[in-house]
Amino acid sequence: MATLTAESYNTGFLPTWCPGCGDFGIWKSLQGAFAKLGIGPDDGFIVYGIGCHGNMYDWMKMYGFAGLHGRALPVAQGAKLANHSLPVVVVSGDGDCLGEGGNHFMHAAKRNPDITVVIHDNQVYGLTTGQASPTAKPGFKTKSTPEGSTDAPVNPLALALVSGATFVARGFAGDLPGLTSLMAEAMNHKGFAVLDVMQPCVTFDKVHTYQWYRQRLYRLADSGYTPDNKLKALEKAMEWGDKIPLGVFYKEDKPTSEALEPALSGEPLNRLPLEVAHWDKLLNEFV
Amino acid sequence: MRDSVTWKIGGEAGFGIMSAGTVLARTFTRAGYHIFAVNDYPSLIRGGHNIVTVRMSSLPFNGINKDLNILVALNAETVEFHKNELSPDALVLFDPKDKEWVASDFPVGVRLIPIPLRDIISELHADGVMRNTVVLGATVALLGAPFEALFSVIRDQFAHKGEEVVAQNEKIARAGFDFIAKNFSTEVSMHLSPGTVTEKQLVVNGSEALGLGAVRAGLKFAAIYPMTPINAIISFLADHAKEFGVVYKQPEDEIAGINMAIGASIAGVRSMVATSGGGFALMVEGLSLAGMVEAPLVIDLGMRVGPATGMPTYTEQGELLFAIHAGHGEFARIVLAPADAEEAYSLTIDAFHLADKYQIPVFVLTDKYLNESQWCMKLSTLQKPVTLDRGKIITDDTGKPDGEFLRYDASPEDGVSVRSVPGVKHGQYYANSYEHDGLGHVTDNAVKRAEMVAKRLRKIKAIQSGIMPPQRDGDEQPEITFVTWGTTKGAVLSAAQILRAKGKKVVVVSYPWVFPFPVEETKTLLSSSSRVIDVEQNATGQLAYLIRAETGIDIQEKFLKSDGRPWLPEEIVDRIK
Numbered sequence: 001m002a003t004l005t006a007e008s009y010n011t012g013f014l015p016t017w018c019p020g021c022g023d024f025g026i027w028k029s030l031q032g033a034f035a036k037l038g039i040g041p042d043d044g045f046i047v048y049g050i051g052c053h054g055n056m057y058d059w060m061k062m063y064g065f066a067g068l069h070g071r072a073l074p075v076a077q078g079a080k081l082a083n084h085s086l087p088v089v090v091v092s093g094d095g096d097c098l099g100e101g102g103n104h105f106m107h108a109a110k111r112n113p114d115i116t117v118v119i120h121d122n123q124v125y126g127l128t129t130g131q132a133s134p135t136a137k138p139g140f141k142t143k144s145t146p147e148g149s150t151d152a153p154v155n156p157l158a159l160a161l162v163s164g165a166t167f168v169a170r171g172f173a174g175d176l177p178g179l180t181s182l183m184a185e186a187m188n189h190k191g192f193a194v195l196d197v198m199q200p201c202v203t204f205d206k207v208h209t210y211q212w213y214r215q216r217l218y219r220l221a222d223s224g225y226t227p228d229n230k231l232k233a234l235e236k237a238m239e240w241g242d243k244i245p246l247g248v249f250y251k252e253d254k255p256t257s258e259a260l261e262p263a264l265s266g267e268p269l270n271r272l273p274l275e276v277a278h279w280d281k282l283l284n285e286f287v
Numbered sequence: 288m289r290d291s292v293t294w295k296i297g298g299e300a301g302f303g304i305m306s307a308g309t310v311l312a313r314t315f316t317r318a319g320y321h322i323f324a325v326n327d328y329p330s331l332i333r334g335g336h337n338i339v340t341v342r343m344s345s346l347p348f349n350g351i352n353k354d355l356n357i358l359v360a361l362n363a364e365t366v367e368f369h370k371n372e373l374s375p376d377a378l379v380l381f382d383p384k385d386k387e388w389v390a391s392d393f394p395v396g397v398r399l400i401p402i403p404l405r406d407i408i409s410e411l412h413a414d415g416v417m418r419n420t421v422v423l424g425a426t427v428a429l430l431g432a433p434f435e436a437l438f439s440v441i442r443d444q445f446a447h448k449g450e451e452v453v454a455q456n457e458k459i460a461r462a463g464f465d466f467i468a469k470n471f472s473t474e475v476s477m478h479l480s481p482g483t484v485t486e487k488q489l490v491v492n493g494s495e496a497l498g499l500g501a502v503r504a505g506l507k508f509a510a511i512y513p514m515t516p517i518n519a520i521i522s523f524l525a526d527h528a529k530e531f532g533v534v535y536k537q538p539e540d541e542i543a544g545i546n547m548a549i550g551a552s553i554a555g556v557r558s559m560v561a562t563s564g565g566g567f568a569l570m571v572e573g574l575s576l577a578g579m580v581e582a583p584l585v586i587d588l589g590m591r592v593g594p595a596t597g598m599p600t601y602t603e604q605g606e607l608l609f610a611i612h613a614g615h616g617e618f619a620r621i622v623l624a625p626a627d628a629e630e631a632y633s634l635t636i637d638a639f640h641l642a643d644k645y646q647i648p649v650f651v652l653t654d655k656y657l658n659e660s661q662w663c664m665k666l667s668t669l670q671k672p673v674t675l676d677r678g679k680i681i682t683d684d685t686g687k688p689d690g691e692f693l694r695y696d697a698s699p700e701d702g703v704s705v706r707s708v709p710g711v712k713h714g715q716y717y718a719n720s721y722e723h724d725g726l727g728h729v730t731d732n733a734v735k736r737a738e739m740v741a742k743r744l745r746k747i748k749a750i751q752s753g754i755m756p757p758q759r760d761g762d763e764q765p766e767i768t769f770v771t772w773g774t775t776k777g778a779v780l781s782a783a784q785i786l787r788a789k790g791k792k793v794v795v796v797s798y799p800w801v802f803p804f805p806v807e808e809t810k811t812l813l814s815s816s817s818r819v820i821d822v823e824q825n826a827t828g829q830l831a832y833l834i835r836a837e838t839g840i841d842i843q844e845k846f847l848k849s850d851g852r853p854w855l856p857e858e859i860v861d862r863i864k
Contacts, residue, residue, distance in 0.1 A: 011690070013728065041689070045709040047550070050720070057717050058728055061690075063709035064717040065553060066729075067546065068576050074510075074543040078550025078558070079709065081534045082508055086554065086710050107539035262529035270555035270682075270708060272532045274505025274675045282502070282527065283669050286489035287317070 004040055006031035013059040017052060022173030022199030026120060027056050029176055030091070033183035034062070037087075044087040047076040049096030052127050053120035056091055070100025073108045076115050077257070083268040084258040089187065090117040095125050098134040098154045109163035109192050113257040116167075116186045116193040119156055122201040123208060130204030137240075142204065157237035157249055160194040161230060167193035168233060168250040172217055173200065174210045178246070185248065191256050198244075213244070220247035227251045288480040291344035292430060293354040296422065297369060298361030300328060300337045303419035308339030309661060310423055313440045313490045315343040316663045318432055319482025322490065323350055324661035325853070330515070330599045336364060343430070345480045349627075350777035353857040356477060357429065359422045360385065361404075366392075373397050376476060378429060380422055400425070400471060407462045417459050424463025429471070431478030434464045487666040493657035494519035496628035496664065497561075497587055500635030502531055505675055506585075507556035510538045510547035515599045516655035517561040517589040541566035545573030545584075552582040553718050555682060555708035557639050561587035564606050565596065571613045574648055578618025580718040581695070581706070581743070583642035583649075583678075585635070590654040592851045601851030602655035604773050607829040610650050611802045619702075619746040622650040622802035623755075626776035628662035630799055636673055637755075643678035645746045646703055652801065654824075656774045656853045679705040684712040692716060693725035697738045702745030747803055754800055756808045761794035762787070767863070768816035770842065771823065772798040772830050774853065779822050781856035786863065798830070804837040813840055820863075822846045824854060 009031045017023045034044065041061040048054040050069035057064040067075045072090045080088045090097075097105050097119050108115070123136040131144035135156065139148040160168045167189040171179040179197065186193035198217070200210050220227070220236065225245075227233060233250035258264050276282070294311065298304050305326060312322045320343045329335040342351050353372075358379045360366045363386040366379065373379070375396040381388055382404040390399060402425055404418040420441075427437045438457055445453045467474070491499065498520045501509070511521050524535040534551075538544040544560045551558040562570065567588050577584045590606045592598035610622050621641050625631040631653060638649040685692045685707055694716035696704040704725075707714025717727030722739060724730045758776075761783060771779045776797040783793040796812050798805070813819055813834075821831040821842045826849040831842045846862050848854055 011728075041715050042712050043710065045554070055729075057719070061715065063715050064719075064727070065550070065580070066717060066719045066721060067549075068572055068720055071542065071546040071573070071576075074538065074546035075550035075553075077536070078508065078510065078547035078552075079554035080550075081536060081547075082551035082554035082556040082558070083708075083710060103539050104543055107543070261534055263532045263534050269507040269532065269534060269551075272507065274557070274677075276502055276505075276531055278530060279503070280670070282499070282530075283489060283666055286491050286495065287313075287487050287666065 004035040004038060006035055008035060009041060009061045011059050011061045015059050016055055018203045020202040021052070022122060022201070023053055023056065023120060025173035025176055025179060026053070026118060026197055026199060027060065029179035029183050030060070030118065032180035033187060036180070036184045037187060039087050044089065045079055046089045046091055047072045047079070049092040049101065051093035051096050051120070051125065053091055053093040054096070070096050070104065072096065073101060073104040073117065077108060077111070077113050080113050080115055080258060081261065081264070081269070083270045084114070084264050085268050087187065088115045090115060092117055093120045094122065094133040094135040094156070098156060098159070102134070106159065106163045109160055109165040109194070111257040112164060112166055112192045112254055114190055116195065118183065119194070119196045120199045121156060121196050122199045122205060124201050124204045126201050126204055140207070155237060156194065156196040158234055161234050161237060161250055165194045166191035166252040166254050167248070169195050169248045170246050171195055171197040172213060172246055173197055174213060182247070189251065191254055216242060216244040217246045218243055220245045220249065288478050290346050290480055291342060291348065291354070292356045292477055292479055293340060293342045293351060294357040294359065294426060295338055295340045295355055295369060296359040296361065296419070297336060297338040297365030299333070300331050300335050301333045301416070302337070302361050303416050304337040304339050304361070307419040307423055308341050309490065310437070310440050310444065311341050311426060312661050314427065314432070314437045315482070316488040316490050317439060318436045319484040320345055320479065321347050321484065322661070322663045323348070325351055325656065326659055328600055336368060338365070343479060345483050349780045350853070351855065352781055353855050357426065359426065361418055378474070378477060380425060382418070398474070400429070400474070402463070402466055407466065408459070411459055411462060413455065413459055420456055420459045421463035424460035425467045428464045428467035429474060429477050431475065434461060488663045489666060489669065490661050490663055491628055492519050492659055492661050493628050493631045493653055494659070495523050496631040496662065497635045497651060497653065498523035499669065500632040501559055501585070501639065502527070502533065503673055504636045504639035505557050506533060506559055506639065508534050508548065508551035508558040509560065510536045510544040511561045512538055512541045512544050512566055514563045514566045516563060516591055516658040517587060519658065520561045520587065541569040542573065545570040548584055549573060549577050549580070549582045552584055553580065553709070557583070557643070559585040559587065561589065563589050563591050564593045564609070567606070567613070575614035575616055575618065576720055577648045578614060578616065578620070578743070579720055581646040582718070583646050585638045585642050585649050585651065587651045587653060589658045590652070598851045600655065602824065602853055603849060603851060604654055604775065604824040604829070605849070607652065607772070607801065608832065610652050611833070617740070618743055619645065619647045619750065620650065620802070621647065621750060622652055624652040624773040624799060624801045625657065626774055626797060626799065627657070629664055629668060631657060632664070632669065634799060640676060643676065643680070644703070645750055646678070646706065647746060652773065654774055679703055681705060681707045681711060681714060685714040687713050689713060689715070690726065694727055695723060695725050695739065695742070697725060697742040700745065701749035702742045703749070751803050754803060754805045756805050757812060758797045758799065759794060759812055762792040765792045765794040765816045766818060767791060768794045768796060768813060768819045770796045770813070770819060770821045770830065770834070772801055775822055775824050778854035778856050778859060782859035785856060785860050801833070804833060806837050809834060810838050810840070818844065820844045820846060822854065822859060824848055
């Protein structure tokens with residue numbers, strides 16, 4: 001097999017994202033991470049939500065499922081249970097994953113399936129031309145909040161932590177090498193990995209620009225932080241202002257949802273025969 | 288000696304009412320009888336009034352009728368609630384400590400069997416809940432069956448709890464049996480004529496029959512949020528998950544449930560969901576998704592009384608049109624409607640086959656009466672071989688160069704294109720909720736859109752060529768043609784028997800396959816009778832509506848009922864003028 005590079009995953013379709021969109025950085029990092037891990041276009045499965053992020057499948061050569069708004073995580077979990085040897089990644093957005101799909105996010109985290117979810121977090125609904133998303137900060141002016149958002153924002157990292165995610169990290173779409181290695185680390189993690197990616201919306205958000213982020217982001221690893229304590233991680237997840245932490249907040253080894261499933265101790269379900277082995281024994285339970 | 292006895296036990300929830308019904312049903316199937324058991328209970332865990340009705344017969348029959356031959360009252364309310372239902376020569380079993388009933392409390396002919404249930408229990412140092420076991424012993428004696436028939440079931444039921452528990456239950460059941468033998472030895476009016484079934488039978492509720500069908504068909508994944516009346520499917524699958532290599536996952540809601548099942552289906556396994564009306568309302572968005580990405584999927588929609596939360600533990604056929612019309616956009620689907628456990632089993636196997644063959648969602652439309660009632664089935668019926676065919680699917684290597692595997696190839700005449708599964712070499716594609724081209728890439732091109740719509744809807748034509756025709760049961764040149772579907776069929780068949788005994792020529796037309804609708808067969812069947820009567824358990828006549836929409840035949844006479852209680856054959860007969 002030819003060596004995998006980021007280009008191995010191009011489809012020939014040109015992205016329809018706005019020039020300068022943070023989605024480009026996430027897309028390229030994802031390609032790089034798959035190449036780094038040797039997962040080719042036929043080997044993995046990406047489930048996309050609905051939103052600007054979700055349009056990625058058209059230019060991302062890999063088995064894909066472009067589902068319904070908010071419902072990417074259940075589809076991914078069903079696929080993972082049907083074939084637990086299949087690498088499964090969810091590409092979602094802040095509205096998709098934390099608004100419409102908030103309940104699914106919480107429950108996926110508590111089950112700990114071996115799935116990586118990449119959240120394109122830009123505080124706005126870009127595809128519907130700029131309304132506030134669940135992560136919009138108070139005072140943030142959008143088409144749906146002309147006087148500034150009044151709701152408290154969802155904190156994806158804190159929510160992931162208290163819900164039971166076993167890998168919780170923040171990335172930045174403007175840092176290709178850093179994001180690529182963070183994604184590879186998230187995918188390598190055995191368990192539910194949440195990667196919240198700061199992604200400037202160049203069209204509908206004139207506040208949270210690349211520049212804005214660059215002035216505030218700092219690497220957790222550089223500050224001597226170790227991602228091994230949930231309470232410490234929660235405290236770090238609350239840090240937002242002049243300084244915004246980047247990197248892995250928390251990591252824990254814990255059995256995955258699939259590892260705890262009695263029927264999945266051997267071959268994946270999709271390779272098992274359809275015929276029932278002990279049919280007569282089963283029938284006699286009801287005699 | 289009589290051919291059929293209907294027995295009813297009532298008491299508060301928590302009195303072991305349901306399990307008593309199961310034990311009795313199993314006792315008599317083992318003794319060669321046909322049985323049927325139906326429950327009636329409010330949506331409570333403790334308290335409230337619970338009843339189970341078990342009919343045992345040496346001859347085949349369809350569901351319950353108006354007879355009530357033996358009433359077992361574990362509290363005074365049971366007598367008060369049901370004494371007006373008693374057949375003229377019925378027996379009433381009760382504990383005088385609940386109330387000292389006397390013959391004058393009942394119509395002439397009813398005979399009282401007072402049993403000191405509490406005294407017997409306390410003499411044997413047993414728990415009060417075991418009064419149900421005393422009355423089972425007494426019932427077996429009154430029906431003229433040997434104690435061993437009951438004991439064999441008790442032994443199997445408690446074997447896993449050890450010999451001591453088995454012995455204690457035997458002692459308690461025998462106390463009830465001996466009490467009758469000693470004090471009511473001349474009471475032989477309810478003795479049953481010998482059982483006629485010579486082969487082994489199963490006792491299953493409709494949910495278990497459906498679960499057996501699913502497992503037999505190769506089900507590998509189910510995501511089912513708990514909801515009455517389909518909870519027994521969850522227990523059945525969860526209990527056997529390891530043994531059969533099945534994953535049952537409890538989702539956070541029905542929306543997650545159907546999306547998980549679609550994900551599993553796309554990843555290559557046979558998958559299903561089950562729910563009732565309210566849960567299905569949440570699934571509707573996902574149903575449309577299954578239609579668009581052409582994911583095979585089986586849905587058990589177990590109807591109960593609606594709208595909204597309705598009467599959750601009661602039965603209705605109110606969602607036929609909902610199942611047919613649910614979902615935004617237009618796509619193909621099949622709706623099957625079993626009338627009994629045997630059909631629930633066989634139609635579920637068919638449902639998985641059809642879902643794979645046409646890559647569409649297929650409904651098994653059941654109801655509380657089917658899902659939770661207990662039915663007998665011959666073991667040999669379930670031992671018949673089944674054909675398992677996954678349809679057009681590639682699980683190895685498509686052999687196509689990269690980017691050339693057209694999962695949604697629009698050219699096949701039946702609209703069904705070959706699918707691959709994530710992980711299959713050279714099979715990469717996108718399952719896309721957006722309108723898409725052959726590979727699954729998004730498109731809003733007018734020509735391609737029209738092509739894809741036509742592709743998906745051509746499946747309907749292909750399906751129509753293989754529709755299971757309506758069932759016709761009855762006489763030539765009928766005076767009355769009954770039209771019905773689902774579980775109402777049982778009561779209608781019994782009503783037809785009663786009418787035939789009165790000299791009427793009657794036909795029953797029923798629909799195990801409701802949609803796509805068998806148009807031509809229906810036209811032929813309904814044209815042979817001057818009087819056509821639609822019988823359904825809903826308020827608006829949904830089958831009649833469908834028949835009119837599909838055939839133009841406007842059925843004038845409708846027998847409809849929406850009180851949450853299943854039709855009894857006598858109620859149908861009474862309405863025939």
